[in-house]
Amino acid sequence: MDIYSEKGKKRLIKRYTPKTKLFKTSILAFIFGGTICALGEALRILFVNLGLEDKLAVTLVSLSFVAIASVLTVIGLFDRIARHAGAGTLVPITGFSNSVTSEAMDSASEGYVLGVGSKIFTVAGPVLLYGTAAGVVYGIVYFIAKLIEGGAVR
């Protein structure tokens, strides 16, 4: 005895499943994400004022965020912040750092080769794969654009 048809069940599920509060989560993501970006800019200015080249300063900002997010993950604070921040902490490099660190922590009990080694990028894998793939596509587009321009491709 099927109580309801697939369609009827779907309708009931839709009716009683609360929706994610889009407005609230978007605003929170904007505030957290924006704060992280503003902090990044502040760090960049600080590094430049310390006498670093702009390019190196930018790289250092990313590295700093990776380190900070990793530490926050280890002490168990990151997931509590991310619960409210959502995309605000997921989209910047902090999300990548958290996904790698948390997976490393979890798989440490399974050994450093077959545990950490093989599982560390389980969550971050898509970012690595499609980030690299996007880089390749961008390179090809750039190459062709330069060819069309007629300039020498160096």
Next chain:
Amino acid sequence: MRVRRLSRPPRFVSWASVGGYEESRGPLGEKLDFVDKTDTFGQKTWELAEGEMGRCALNMALTKAGLSHDRLELLVAGDLQNQCVASSLGAGSFGIPFLGVYGACSTCTESLLILSVMLSEGCATLGAAATTSHNSAAERQFRTPVEYGAQRAPSAQWTATAGGAFILSSDYGIISCERKGSVELSEVAVGKIIDGATADGSNMGGAMAFAAADTILSYFEETGNDPAMFDHIVTGDLGRVGSDILRHILGEKLPKAVSRHTDCGLLLYDSEIQDVHSGASGCGTSASVLAAHFLPALERGDLSDILFLSTGALMSPSSVLQGRNISAVAPLIRLTHRDNEKTEREEPSNE
């Protein structure tokens, strides 16, 4: 006929519940027999912690009954981990003949159902059932790393770090232990697998509601019992979303049952102060709430008759990613208070 009345209904001799940090903050926190606020239970890994929870619960149940573990002839236990590894890790040290069962979140009822039938049929006279779930172990296995920062959907539920152990006996003649107990497991029904019509892993309550509805409606249709006979019709871990859907269906098909319904997933946590979204899930939910809340009330006679069913969402991380709908199953047991002086009460017959 799916509902079976046991010929020699076993009784609950003793029981014990365990819980972790979130559970200790919930409304039942004070009633849990053992709580470890670190969630580690003194172990190095979450998997071992879950095993230790089961071992603790069983040990406490044995102590309460004044029994040594070698008196147990059978242990039916399950958990949320692959190959029920927590149960075997935890119970291995006892050396009791062991049956590992997996029914996802329905494991508590499933293990009690199997144990009670075996006791009733004389396969053993004294046996135990134990069920655990651990939030961190489950997160690792089914979702993302424990410390991974993600926002959860409002319909998502919180896998309970909780468990329960139950010792049952069908020994009526020779008193096999100090306590006889006054809670009888009188009827069992095995539910069918019902399609949940969603592949959304963060809406398991919604997917399981239909299986619960099917089992409840079938039970009343087959037995002809009146829902008003029961103090409660308890579901395992439907949570807010699943409970709403179940009550909607019952409202249409069996209105009398709506007011009797209550859900363990809504009893374990205080959703006002705890960030658990749609409520508790995991097989430890129904096990701990049964052991900490319903069995004591039944034993005292505050409750006289309940239907207890826990629902299991039958899916794997792969099946969900492959877009398969989540199926669910809901086994049912009937728990009845019996006065030790009076032997049998007049009940409407199934036949």
